Amino acid sequence: MRNIWVIAQKELNSYFVSPVAYLLLTMFAIIFGFFFWNSVGYFNAASLQSQMGGQPMPMSVNEYVIRPLLSNIGVVGLFFIPMISMRLFAEEKRLGTIELLATSPIRDIEVIVGKWLAAVMLYGVLLLFSAINFAFLFRYGNPDWKPLAIGYLGLLLQAGGLLAIGTFISSLTKNQIIAGAATFGVCLLLWVLEWVSGYETATWAKVLAYFSVITHYDSFSKGVLDTKDAIFYLSMIFLGLFLTSRSMESLRWRS
Amino acid sequence: MITVQGLTKRYARTLAVDHISFEVKKGQIVGFLGPNGAGKTTTMRILTCFLPPSEGTATVAGFDVLEQPMEVKRRIGYLPETPPVYHEMEVQEYLTFVGKLKGMSGATLAARVTEVAERCAVADVRAKLIGKLSKGYRQRVGLAQAIIHNPDVLILDEPTAGLDPKQINETRDLIKSLAGDHTIILSTHILPEVEQTCEQVLIINKGKLVATDSVHNLQARARGAESVLLEVEGRNGAVESQIVQHRLETVNGVSRVVLKDSRENRSVFEVESLKDRFIRGDLARAIVESGWNLNELRASAMSLEEVFLQLTGGEKVEEPEPVEAVAQGESQ
Numbered sequence: 046m047r048n049i050w051v052i053a054q055k056e057l058n059s060y061f062v063s064p065v066a067y068l069l070l071t072m073f074a075i076i077f078g079f080f081f082w083n084s085v086g087y088f089n090a091a092s093l094q095s096q097m098g099g100q101p102m103p104m105s106v107n108e109y110v111i112r113p114l115l116s117n118i119g120v121v122g123l124f125f126i127p128m129i130s131m132r133l134f135a136e137e138k139r140l141g142t143i144e145l146l147a148t149s150p151i152r153d154i155e156v157i158v159g160k161w162l163a164a165v166m167l168y169g170v171l172l173l174f175s176a177i178n179f180a181f182l183f184r185y186g187n188p189d190w191k192p193l194a195i196g197y198l199g200l201l202l203q204a205g206g207l208l209a210i211g212t213f214i215s216s217l218t219k220n221q222i223i224a225g226a227a228t229f230g231v232c233l234l235l236w237v238l239e240w241v242s243g244y245e246t247a248t249w250a251k252v253l254a255y256f257s258v259i260t261h262y263d264s265f266s267k268g269v270l271d272t273k274d275a276i277f278y279l280s281m282i283f284l285g286l287f288l289t290s291r292s293m294e295s296l297r298w299r300s
Numbered sequence: 301m302i303t304v305q306g307l308t309k310r311y312a313r314t315l316a317v318d319h320i321s322f323e324v325k326k327g328q329i330v331g332f333l334g335p336n337g338a339g340k341t342t343t344m345r346i347l348t349c350f351l352p353p354s355e356g357t358a359t360v361a362g363f364d365v366l367e368q369p370m371e372v373k374r375r376i377g378y379l380p381e382t383p384p385v386y387h388e389m390e391v392q393e394y395l396t397f398v399g400k401l402k403g404m405s406g407a408t409l410a411a412r413v414t415e416v417a418e419r420c421a422v423a424d425v426r427a428k429l430i431g432k433l434s435k436g437y438r439q440r441v442g443l444a445q446a447i448i449h450n451p452d453v454l455i456l457d458e459p460t461a462g463l464d465p466k467q468i469n470e471t472r473d474l475i476k477s478l479a480g481d482h483t484i485i486l487s488t489h490i491l492p493e494v495e496q497t498c499e500q501v502l503i504i505n506k507g508k509l510v511a512t513d514s515v516h517n518l519q520a521r522a523r524g525a526e527s528v529l530l531e532v533e534g535r536n537g538a539v540e541s542q543i544v545q546h547r548l549e550t551v552n553g554v555s556r557v558v559l560k561d562s563r564e565n566r567s568v569f570e571v572e573s574l575k576d577r578f579i580r581g582d583l584a585r586a587i588v589e590s591g592w593n594l595n596e597l598r599a600s601a602m603s604l605e606e607v608f609l610q611l612t613g614g615e616k617v618e619e620p621e622p623v624e625a626v627a628q629g630e631s632q
Contacts, residue, residue: 051400055386062388145384145445148348149401150373297351 048151052159053166056133060167065132069125069167074174080117081178084110106188107268111179115196115266118175119259122168122204123232129167130211131225133160134289138219143296153293157286161205161212168204172197192268199265202278203258207232209285216292235259301326301453301483302347306356309342309507316342318507319356324500326452329479331498331515332487339507340487341381344455347485348378361452374403377451377482381458383442387431391422391441394430395448402449412448420444420474436467443474447482454478456486460493472497527573528580533566533593541567544592551586553577566595 060066092104137143146156176197182188211228218224239257241250254260261278264271302324309317317339324330332340345351347358349369357364363371386394392413399409417423420440425433430441439459446454459475460468476497478484488494494501495515503511511518532544541562548557553573561568573579580597587594 048401051397055397058393059386059388140384140386141380141382142384142386144345144350144378144380145398146401147350148373148376148378149398150370150403151401152370 048155049159049162052146052151052156053163056160056163057166060129060163065128066167066170069128070171070174073121073125073171076121077114077118077175078178080114080121081175084114085182106182106186107192110182111188111193111196112266112268114175114179115193115200116259116262118172118200119203119262119266120236122171122200123207123236124229125171126168126204126207126211126232127225127228129164130208130228131215131221133164133212134216134293135218135221135224138216138296139221147293147297153290154286157212157289157293161209161282161286161289164208164212165201165205168208169201172200189268195268195270196266198270199262199274199278202265202275202282203262206278206281206285207235207258209282209289211285213285213288213292216289216296232258301328302358302360302485304343304347304356304358307343307346307353307358308355309339309346309351310354315507317346317353320504320507320509321356322502322509322512324483324485326483327480328500329475329484329486329498330500330502331494332485332502332504333489333491333494334487334504335489338504340504341457343504344378344457344485344487347453348376348455349373350378374449375452377446377449377454379442379446379454379456379459381461383438384445385430385438385441387429389430390427391417391430391433392426394441395444398445399448404449412450416444416448419447419477421470436463436470439463439467439471440474443471447478450481452483454482454484454486456484458487458489460488460490468493528571528583528597528599529560529568530571530583530587530597531566531568531595532587533595535591535593544587544590545569547586547590548583551579551582553579553582 088104088106088109091109095104134143137146147153179193183190207228210231211224214228214231215221215224218227235256235258237257238253239260242254242260258278258281261274264274302322304323305321306319307317307321308315308319320339320343332343334340342351346353346365347360349365349372352366357366359365360372361375363375365372386397389397395413395417396409399405399413404412414423417426420443422437422440422444425437430438433441439462443456443459446456456475460471463471472493475484475486486493486497498515500514501511501518502509534540541559544567545557545559548554548569548571554571555574556572558570559567560570571579571583580599584594584597
């Protein structure tokens with residue numbers, strides 16, 4: 046446990062002493078700020094229109110602002126996740142510091158979990174920046190906080206799964222760019238897999254769509270904590286970290 | 301402290317280490333010598349539990365590298381060929397991090413960081429980013445990292461590679477000062493380094509251990525004959541190198557004269573003596589008395605280099621030593 050924290054602390058540190066964390070946070074804040082502004086503007090216009098139309102329809106902030114925005118974060122996250130995970134192992138391998146970790150009295154799995162945890166925590170900080178926007182909704186409106194909390198939990202789980210896969214990919218190469226590009230490809234693929242369900246209802250299409258990380262987020266964005274979807278993300282995390290530990294092991298036998 | 305038995309490491313196609321066996325006693329400095337690609341790094345990586353052996357066993361302080369890697373890792377300090385430093389960390393921060401990795405914490409760790417920083421002469425750059433340090437400093441930070449948890453065994457892979465001569469000397473002194481408290485294995489392909497720092501030498505070539513001996517014995521083996529380089533200049537114009545060579549060959553105790561280089565009025569010879577004969581004085585006298593100028597006369601690098609070349613199949617192979625016998629007899 047302690048070792049995991051030692052590694053996680055070191056990783057977080059290196060995110061924040063380099064421009065990486067600040068760059069990601071700034072970009073995310075700007076992009077999400079735009080989404081939020083857009084979404085609230087649309088909501089305002091729509092509610093105004095429904096009032097002018099004479100038949101005022103009760104519009105929920107949760108339904109029309111928070112829910113689509115949470116899904117948007119999930120999609121934007123796909124682009125940020127490779128940039129968070131790409132350096133985790135690739136950089137250690139390039140600098141040779143992996144030898145230090147591998148010859149210290151610390152287990153491989155502690156190194157892996159520590160690094161993954163740091164990546165998830167950086168993503169968590171990213172999410173905090175989006176929470177600032179939502180805080181305004183609570184100031185001027187009256188949304189329900191529970192679906193929002195579950196939505197965030199879902200985002201963390203989703204990112205956890207993708208980051209675990211990113212960690213694995215990063216452990217396969219010395220080159221950060223390769224790790225980043227490959228992770229980005231995988232993230233993108235896991236997103237668009239869902240599209241096949243739009244025109245095809247055969248079993249293969251259902252299986253493909255099942256593997257899309259986005260479909261499993263639907264329940265979370267509605268504020269429903271569905272175990273089936275939570276388990277999907279948890280098994281993704283487990284698989285990613287397990288593959289990483291295999292890859293670290295093979296490094297010893299091959300190098 | 302370290303026992304290696306029939307250690308073998310195979311990669312896909314190559315045999316990197318081929319059944320080597322040796323033993324290192326507590327408190328010794330052992331030089332691990334061999335040409336590039338001889339299998340030094342591989343052996344060290346096996347000892348540090350970075351790589352598993354394909355065959356054979358290695359134990360450090362009584363713990364097997366395969367069976368109890370955690371115990372071995374706790375007792376080993378390792379400096380790989382490139383110091384494993386994070387460029388975005390400050391020296392102090394880095395040493396603290398490594399200390400934590402090795403299981404230290406709190407005040408003990410803080411005190412130890414200060415201590416090793418001073419010992420390795422990096423105390424003055426403690427607050428600097430490692431990425432901004434020179435190669436020499438980085439190497440010393442690497443060394444500080446290796447000794448932070450006061451390990452029983454230190455394994456240093458080419459600790460002086462890439463340093464300037466002054467830094468090399470400093471690093472050697474530092475390593476020597478660490479002996480006694482620690483058992484040290486250092487690898488190198490530089491011979492004088494072994495002569496200056498180590499008590500014991502393991503010579504490895506193409507994955508095989510070709511000699512284990514004390515530095516003293518190896519030097520004695522090499523010192524049997526003397527080899528001298530000299531440059532002769534004709535006093536007025538050209539010099540007849542043939543004549544000079546004949547004259548040199550007649551000097552008492554000379555076994556062989558080789559003409560190395562010849563330009564208009566000067567020639568360079570390499571002269572070898574018979575066993576246990578000192579010929580430099582006689583050579584100088586012979587040249588001067590024959591009316592030539594003696595521009596230069598120096599002992600050519602004979603020391604360990606020759607033994608090394610012989611053992612690693614450089615040019616002439618004379619009598620290959622029975623490895624095991626020497627290894628057992630001289631490891632005290």
